[in-house]
Amino acid sequence: MTEEKRGRDARFRRVDGLLIALMILPLAACIALKVLFTPASEGVDISGAMIYATIPFPLQELVITESQINSWAIILTLLGLCLYLTHGLTEKAETKRQLIAEWIVEKCEGLVNANMGERYAGYEYLIAAIMGLSAFSSLSCLIGLFAPTGDVNVTAGWAILVFCLVTWTKMQGGFLNYLKGFTEPIPIFTPMNFISEFSLPVSMAFRHYGNVMSGAVISALIGTALRSLSKMVLGWIPVIGTIPLLQIGLPAILSIYFDVFSGLMQAFIFAMLTMLNVSGAFPQEAWEKRQRKKAIRKQRAALAKA
Amino acid sequence: MQSLSIISVNIWQILISFANLAILTWIIRKFLFKPVKKVLDSRRESIDSAYARADEAEKEAEENRRNYAAAMAAAKQTADQMISEAARDAERRGGEIENEARERAQEIRRQAEEDALLEKKKAEEDMKREIADVSALLTGKLLEREVTPEDHRGLIDSFLQELDG
Numbered sequence: 351m352t353e354e355k356r357g358r359d360a361r362f363r364r365v366d367g368l369l370i371a372l373m374i375l376p377l378a379a380c381i382a383l384k385v386l387f388t389p390a391s392e393g394v395d396i397s398g399a400m401i402y403a404t405i406p407f408p409l410q411e412l413v414i415t416e417s418q419i420n421s422w423a424i425i426l427t428l429l430g431l432c433l434y435l436t437h438g439l440t441e442k443a444e445t446k447r448q449l450i451a452e453w454i455v456e457k458c459e460g461l462v463n464a465n466m467g468e469r470y471a472g473y474e475y476l477i478a479a480i481m482g483l484s485a486f487s488s489l490s491c492l493i494g495l496f497a498p499t500g501d502v503n504v505t506a507g508w509a510i511l512v513f514c515l516v517t518w519t520k521m522q523g524g525f526l527n528y529l530k531g532f533t534e535p536i537p538i539f540t541p542m543n544f545i546s547e548f549s550l551p552v553s554m555a556f557r558h559y560g561n562v563m564s565g566a567v568i569s570a571l572i573g574t575a576l577r578s579l580s581k582m583v584l585g586w587i588p589v590i591g592t593i594p595l596l597q598i599g600l601p602a603i604l605s606i607y608f609d610v611f612s613g614l615m616q617a618f619i620f621a622m623l624t625m626l627n628v629s630g631a632f633p634q635e636a637w638e639k640r641q642r643k644k645a646i647r648k649q650r651a652a653l654a655k656a
Numbered sequence: 657m658q659s660l661s662i663i664s665v666n667i668w669q670i671l672i673s674f675a676n677l678a679i680l681t682w683i684i685r686k687f688l689f690k691p692v693k694k695v696l697d698s699r700r701e702s703i704d705s706a707y708a709r710a711d712e713a714e715k716e717a718e719e720n721r722r723n724y725a726a727a728m729a730a731a732k733q734t735a736d737q738m739i740s741e742a743a744r745d746a747e748r749r750g751g752e753i754e755n756e757a758r759e760r761a762q763e764i765r766r767q768a769e770e771d772a773l774l775e776k777k778k779a780e781e782d783m784k785r786e787i788a789d790v791s792a793l794l795t796g797k798l799l800e801r802e803v804t805p806e807d808h809r810g811l812i813d814s815f816l817q818e819l820d821g
Contacts, residue, residue: 396662397659397660397661397662398659398660398661398662398663398664399659399660400658400659400660401658401659401660407668409667409668410666410667410668411666411668412666412668412669413660413666413668413669415660415669417669418669418672418673421672421673421676422676425676425679425680425683428680428683428684429683429687432683432684432687432688433687435688436687436688436691436692439691439692439694439695440695441695441698441699441702442699443695443699448695451688451692452692452695452696454688454692455688455689455692455693455696458689474689475681475682475684475685475689476677476681478681478684478688478689479677479680479681479683479684480677482680482684483676483677483680498673501660501669502663502664502665503664503665503666503669503670503673504669504673504676505673506665506670506673507669507670507671507672507673507674507675507676507677508673508674508677510670510674511674511677511678563662
């Protein structure tokens with residue numbers, strides 16, 4: 351009995367170890383890749399993601415950059431985190447990780463319920479995924495990686511997914527109804543309605559990307575400036591002069607704002623905008639009206655059959 | 657190693673990012689929400705069933721209490737009835753015994769009275785005969801002659817009448 355239990359415990363711990371490795375190893379691999387490929391350089395280096403490979407593709411070359419690799423690593427990490435949190439769930443919630451997992455699930459459910467209503471309960475997975483991916487992507491720059499959210503292509507992909515969902519929700523009232531929506535309140539507004547419709551993904555993508563990227567740019571500028579200042583002020587001291595002492599302190603505080611606060615804020619804002627746009631696409635009253643109409647049609651069909 | 661310029665749009669990258677978010681949504685749904693919700697549901701179910709069981713037990717206890725109270729009341733009634741019956745019985749038996757005793761006493765007394773009367777009569781008879789004998793003897797002696805029994809009888813009677821008178 352105890353032997354069996356010990357064996358089970360050992361297996362449980364082994365699986366735990368594997369899951370923790372699944373969480374850590376992808377990120378470590380990304381760091382290693384970055385360290386291997388980063389050229390030694392002095393001076394201000396403000397550019398996008400590093401290109402690891404270029405594959406010829408129709409229409410446009412497929413470039414595999416840091417942001418893709420880091421995104422995949424973060425997805426693997428999140429998969430490991432999910433598996434770790436849900437490993438050994440019991441009805442009595444004996445472990446801390448189960449409490450965390452339940453907290454996450456219940457918070458997401460509550461948020462989606464409060465902002466979108468019961469009708470959109472299926473969106474909680476997407477909202478959780480957006481928050482997790484965005485927050486972890488932004489925070490990945492804390493361990494020296496290029497934040498994938500600092501690449502406009504990444505946030506554009508998410509924004510287009512959200513746009514597709516918004517459009518799909520709008521089409522719940524029928525395709526013609528959807529097209530008619532562009533001519534309201536008067537037909538002359540149609541071009542403006544088109545612009546406002548397609549500005550949604552663009553604004554969402556650029557808001558997120560711009561916030562993260564600008565933070566990275568400002569951090570890089572200030573870091574470089576402090577290094578130069580350090581060289582100028584302390585450069586005459588024999589040994590200590592080679593160390594950029596003035597870089598200590600200020601960049602860390604800026605990092606707390608730009609990387610941590612701004613990153614988490616943007617993740618929340620992106621999720622909020624997703625919820626508001628999707629739930630606003632097909633208002634509750636219109637939905638109820640449609641449900642009533644559907645019921646009447648069904649009744650009529652039943653009557654005709656009988 | 658070259659880098660992308662700070663803004664560069666590549667549709668394949670956008671597509672990859674689109675797919676990434678979709679895949680992560682699926683992962684979160686499959687590996688986080690589904691198991692957690694399953695556990696939450698089963699917990700809710702077990703709590704509900706525990707509550708139902710508790711309600712049932714309470715109801716049962718209440719019923720038992722009521723049954724017990726009813727049984728107690730019935731037992732008390734039976735006991736009361738038995739006691740009153742026994743008391744009545746005892747009273748009845750006591751009365752019977754008393755009556756019997758009284759009857760017997762009366763009989764004994766009557767018997768005794770009868771006996772006494774008989775004794776008295778017998779004694780009277782004896783006395784009469786003895787007196788008659790004595791008087792006959794005495795008279796014989798006094799008169800020095802034989803008295804006939806008829807005389808004798810007449811004498812005694814007159815004597816007794818005198819005595820009685």
